[in-house]
Amino acid sequence: MxxxxxxxxxxxxxxxxxxxxxxxxxxxxxxxxxxxxxxxxxxxxxxxxxxxxxxxxxxxxxxxxxxxxxxxxxxxxxxxxxxxxxxxxxxxxxxxxxxxxxxxxxxxxxxxxxxxxxxxxxxxxxxxxxxxxQPAGPLRLSDPAIEIPQFYALLAQNAHRTTAIRSLRRAWVQPTLGAPYLAIGLDVYDTSPVSVDAVRAMMQQSVVAVPDGLPVSTVAMSDEHDPVAMWLRANARPFYDRESHAAPAAPSPAAGYGYPPPHGTY
Known part of the structure; x- marks a missing residue:
């Protein structure tokens, strides 16, 4: 060698x-x-x-x-x-x-x-x-407990104007290392450059209502390998849904989602 x-x-x-x-x-x-x-x-x-x-x-x-x-x-x-x-x-x-x-x-x-x-x-x-x-796992994911109705209302309003958006979900993510953050799950109709730009602009227009110091990230609901998207699909109903306007449901907290038990790994 x-x-x-x-x-x-x-x-x-x-x-x-x-x-x-x-x-x-x-x-x-x-x-x-x-x-x-x-x-x-x-x-x-x-x-x-x-x-x-x-x-x-x-x-x-x-x-x-x-x-x-x-x-x-x-x-x-x-x-x-x-x-x-x-x-x-x-x-x-x-x-x-x-x-x-x-x-x-x-x-x-x-x-x-x-x-x-x-x-x-x-x-x-x-x-x-x-x-x-990407955040360090295992992740602890739960329904956000922080009250920020102004942000959610503005985000839903802007999503309704953004025709690429089908629905939005949310989760509170606590990585193993690093600060916890609010994740917004984006379910879109297509991923064309025009749609991607429109969704990016929607988020930029909405985060002005986020309190100072609160980290916010986005995740594509179509990503079958992302643990946050996996949890959102399984546990969180949309807080904005263009097609059915479904009411939000409170998912139960989950620990280490998407990861095997720690025995035998690290």
Whole structure:
């Protein structure tokens, strides 16, 4: 292995050793190492085929009902694992982009004492799309308790004038790391550039009624991989609905939505 390869593996393995139950800061540092093109290499274990061949297939393991592809973090760990089949060295971002759309996570060093560390597919999605662009999970989601009727009224009024909007939902999101925020779920009729611009303008016109210091974010209801959108579809009725004007319902709070239980992961 080259010196740069050794350094890359060493960074991931150093971060991996820091991860213990409840240490979400250490786990986030591990995700950052995996997402870094300079440090994020992993050795994917191939159940079928050879690296680069059309029939190459990653291994599969199931933990608590969730699927993961096993990998190791260095050539030394590959040797220690006793794996005798083929393997493929890939960047963490590339592995994440391959696995998360099929709801597969990544399991690091399953042969290690304690069983290694599992990265759920939702965190692979964060690695693939940018860790700073999506909140750190597991997320706690609930119906917003904060009273801001002026904002909701203005938002609904502007949505009614924005023909691209079908409905709006809302949730209070508490990330594992970082400040909580109000999420607005946007259900749109189409995603053409004209519609996207109209929806963006609608939000810009509406956030003037948001109290100072209250973070507000938006999420596309059509995103089948976003945990906030998943929760909104399952738990929140629209507070604005162009077609039926449905009354809002109060969903019950949910902890860790979209993530597996912490046992065996981080």
């Amino acid at each position: 080259s010196a740069s390869g050794t350094a890359a593996a060493g960074t991931v393995e150093h971060m991996l050793r820091q991860v213990t139950p409840g240490r979400f800061d250490a786990y986030e540092a591990l995700l950052q190492a995996l997402a870094d093109p300079g440090t994020g290499q992993v050795w994917m274990l191939l159940w079928h085929g050879q690296a680069g061949s059309p029939d190459a297939q990653y291994g599969n393991m199931e933990v608590d009902g969730f699927s993961y592809a096993p990998c190791v973090t260095s050539a030394q760990e590959l040797s220690a694992s006793g794996w005798s089949r083929a393997y493929e060295v890939v960047g963490g971002v590339d592995a994440a982009r391959t696995l998360y759309p099929d709801h597969y996570g990544l399991w690091l060093n399953p042969h290690a004492p304690g069983g290694g560390v599992g990265v759920p597919w939702l965190d692979l999605r964060r690695i693939a799309g940018g860790l700073d662009r």
